[in-house]
Amino acid sequence: MVESFFNFTDELLESNCFYCTICKDILKPPIMLIENIGNICANCFDEKQEVMNWNSMKNVALENILKLLKLPCKYKIKGCTERFSYEDLVYHQNNCKFRTKICSMFKFSGCEWEGNTIDFVDHFKESHGDHVINFENNLFFLETSLNDANLVKLLVTKQNVFMLRMQTNLEKKKLFYMICSINDDYNSFCEFSVKHKGGSENYIKTKSKILSSYYNYKDFDENIAVEIDLDALKHISHISETITNIFKIKLDESPADCIDDKILHFFECPVCKNFMKPPIYQCNSGHSICNLCRPRLEKCPTCRSMFGNTRNYSLEGLTAGVQYPCIYHDSGCNEIGSSNYMVKHESECLFKPYNCPFPSCTSTGNHEAVIHHLINFHFDSCIYSGNSGYTDSFRLDQNNCYNKIFDRKCIIAYNHIFRLTCKRVAEHCLMAAEIVGTKNDSKTFIYEVSIIDMRRPEKKLIRTDYCLNEMAEDELFKKCIMFPNSVLSAYSNHGMITFNITIREK
Numbered sequence: 001m002v003e004s005f006f007n008f009t010d011e012l013l014e015s016n017c018f019y020c021t022i023c024k025d026i027l028k029p030p031i032m033l034i035e036n037i038g039n040i041c042a043n044c045f046d047e048k049q050e051v052m053n054w055n056s057m058k059n060v061a062l063e064n065i066l067k068l069l070k071l072p073c074k075y076k077i078k079g080c081t082e083r084f085s086y087e088d089l090v091y092h093q094n095n096c097k098f099r100t101k102i103c104s105m106f107k108f109s110g111c112e113w114e115g116n117t118i119d120f121v122d123h124f125k126e127s128h129g130d131h132v133i134n135f136e137n138n139l140f141f142l143e144t145s146l147n148d149a150n151l152v153k154l155l156v157t158k159q160n161v162f163m164l165r166m167q168t169n170l171e172k173k174k175l176f177y178m179i180c181s182i183n184d185d186y187n188s189f190c191e192f193s194v195k196h197k198g199g200s201e202n203y204i205k206t207k208s209k210i211l212s213s214y215y216n217y218k219d220f221d222e223n224i225a226v227e228i229d230l231d232a233l234k235h236i237s238h239i240s241e242t243i244t245n246i247f248k249i250k251l252d253e254s255p256a257d258c259i260d261d262k263i264l265h266f267f268e269c270p271v272c273k274n275f276m277k278p279p280i281y282q283c284n285s286g287h288s289i290c291n292l293c294r295p296r297l298e299k300c301p302t303c304r305s306m307f308g309n310t311r312n313y314s315l316e317g318l319t320a321g322v323q324y325p326c327i328y329h330d331s332g333c334n335e336i337g338s339s340n341y342m343v344k345h346e347s348e349c350l351f352k353p354y355n356c357p358f359p360s361c362t363s364t365g366n367h368e369a370v371i372h373h374l375i376n377f378h379f380d381s382c383i384y385s386g387n388s389g390y391t392d393s394f395r396l397d398q399n400n401c402y403n404k405i406f407d408r409k410c411i412i413a414y415n416h417i418f419r420l421t422c423k424r425v426a427e428h429c430l431m432a433a434e435i436v437g438t439k440n441d442s443k444t445f446i447y448e449v450s451i452i453d454m455r456r457p458e459k460k461l462i463r464t465d466y467c468l469n470e471m472a473e474d475e476l477f478k479k480c481i482m483f484p485n486s487v488l489s490a491y492s493n494h495g496m497i498t499f500n501i502t503i504r505e506k
Contacts, residue, residue, distance in 0.1 A: 006083065009069045018066060020044055026071060026089065033059040075099050078116065104152055104163060104216060105131065121161055121182060124154050132156060138249035140164075141369040146175075146233060146241045155179070155247070162249065163216050168230070175233060176225040179247070180211040195246040196228065197353075197364055198237035204228060210249070244364055267315070267322065269293055270301055274327050277339040278319055282312040328352050328366070347438075354437045357410050357419040367437065371417065374410055384412040389502030391452075394424075396488055396497050402426055410436075411503055414445065418467060418503050423477060429488060432480030433467045433503065444506040449481050452500060454493040461491060467503065 012018060020027050021037055022044040032045045035055040039062060049056075070083040075098040084092050093099065101120060103113040105128050113123050125132055132154045133140050140155050144166065151166040161182040168175050179192050193207035208226045215221070237243055267275045269290040276290040283289070283300035289307070299306060324342045326333040326349055333351035335342075346352065350367035356374070358381070363373050374382045383390050394406055407422035417436040422429070433447035445467040453459040463481050488497050 006070065006072075009071065012069070013071070017062075018069075018071075022048070026074070026086065027062070027066065028086065028090065029063045029066070031059040031063050031066070032056045033062075073098070101216075103127075104165075108150060108152060121154070121156075125156075128154070140245075140247040140249075141365050141372075142245045142247065143363065144243055144245060146230065146237060146243065154182075155249075157249070160249070162210065163213075164247070165216075165220060165225075167220050167222075167225070169222065170230075173230045174222075175228045175230055176220070176222050177228075178208075178211055178215065178220075178225040179249075180215045181213050182216070183213065190250055192247055192249050194226075194248070196233060196236065197244045197246070198233070198235075198242070198362075203236060204232060242363070244369075246365075264322065264324070267319070267324075271297070275324055276315070276319075277324065277343065278316040280312045280315050280319075281307065282310050283307050284310075286312075288312045288315055326351070352437065354417075357417060357436050358408065367417075370437075371412055374412065374417070378410065381408065382410050382412065387411070388413040388504065389448075389500060390420075391498065391500040393496050393498040394422075394429075395495050396485065396492050397495055398424075409501075413503050414505055416445070418445070418447070419470075420447070420501050421473070421476070422499075427485055429483045429485065429497075430477045430480050431483070431499070431501065432476050433465075433501065434470050434476065435467045436470060446504055446506050447481075448502045448504065449483075450500040450502075451483060451488060451491045452498045453491040454496070454498050459491070461487070 017039075018027055019025065020039065020041040021034075022040050025041065027039055028041045028043065030042050030045075031039050032042070032054075033039055033056060034045075037054070039059055045054075045056070048054075066086050069086070071086060071089050073080040073082050073084070073089070073096055074093055075096050078098040078100075080096055080098040082092060082096075098116050100114055101116065103111040103120075103123065105111045105124075109128070111127060113127065115123065131152055133142065134156045135141075138157055140153075142153065142164075144151060146168075148166065149168050151164070153164040155162040155164055163180045163182055164177065165180070166175065166177040177194075191207055191209050193205065195203050195205050197203040206226050206228060211224065215224070233243055234241075264275055269276050269292075270287070271289060271293040274290060274292075276288060279291045280288050281291065281294045283303065283305040284307075285300065285303045285305045287300050287302040287305075289297070289300070294307065297307060319339045322339070323336045324339055326335045326342060327346050328349050328351040333349055335345055335349070337345065352366065353364055354367060354370040356363040356370060356378075358378060361378070363370070363377070365373060371384075375384060388411060390409060390411070392407055402424050403426075405421060405423050407420075409420045411418040411420060416438060419434045419436055421432050421434075424430075431449050433445075435445060446464050447467050448462060448464045451461040461483070463483075465481050468476065468479060491497060
């Protein structure tokens, strides 16, 4: 019965009685019957009526018949078997996976690829691989310049693929961006958040909904995009013109997640917006603040009352039953636990923000992002790929190098980043190894320095010490390995001293 009804519908369509005389597409109500022309859709009527001054009337009878029909998608010839009422047909055709699409890079690279959604992702990966960002935890790190006019990136996770579009409007002094789904049947209401960070400690955070794939193939619409003030971005970029954007895709939450969020809301510090853990302080009016913000404030940010040393013991007592998310959850960490557990975890969390270990560089990111940054931007000074040490040399009698850093390297080993720094002073050569970003308390690492006599390589002077936590250079060189220049001269080969530094796990 259904099949015969569909056949009847197709016969009506073949007679062309349901197609607009002007645009040749399926009629869309209100259908207007034009004298000496025929039926036209609402769009064509609105566009041409004022110019043509047609003698017209609504074709209500045809509209009522159209409401009863299940119409085939216009991409039926390409494989789509779906049928819809005329109200739903337009939306489906705009998102049909069989519709022909052009490559999103057409405007930027002139790519002339055309195809359907099924083949789109494979094409993009093969032809525009430098515009693809892969990540497993729905988190993406992207460094952008404030001078970038347009940017397109394909964001790939295990389950979903999204398209990021960014556009700068210098006249409005605004940066606009949107994230759209690639999947045509994507109807989730998931959202994303972005932290925009520069060379300073400040950042700008924004969030919005994921848009449907329909917007991937339209001209960029600033009215539906997220906007950020360029002057604000320049302020946080500090010296450089580079911004680190941390995109986090947030999938639909379960009811339990919503309940936990409502409870945690009461533990949110009004200043830093992080969740308060004991000790929790309060002002004379009872407003609470976290122990990290308290030393920096004399007056309550809520009521301007003075702070003393009064503790909120009631709120502290409730923390025993709270499961805290990691303070770096916006950066991708999914760890949760009691307040005591999270204090320890957060000191070692791989998602905590790291600064680039090279002092002249202002890039920041989590552990993985900084490793990628070191490999890509400090290739000559970075040792990785299974190596846990390196060999170098310097001239012993080069007096103009005194009190200067003459060698600095980073070693990526044991899933940690180590910074090696060498300095000459008048009487000594100083060599230090720091473990970057993580407190060295759960695992102990040792660095070994070997001074090698290249005339007789079997002759070595070896010293070892524990790797240090990050610290100021003045303090660092008081605790590092020191070699007297008078001792080093015995290992000199035509004035050159060769040394090897290796990191190993105890």
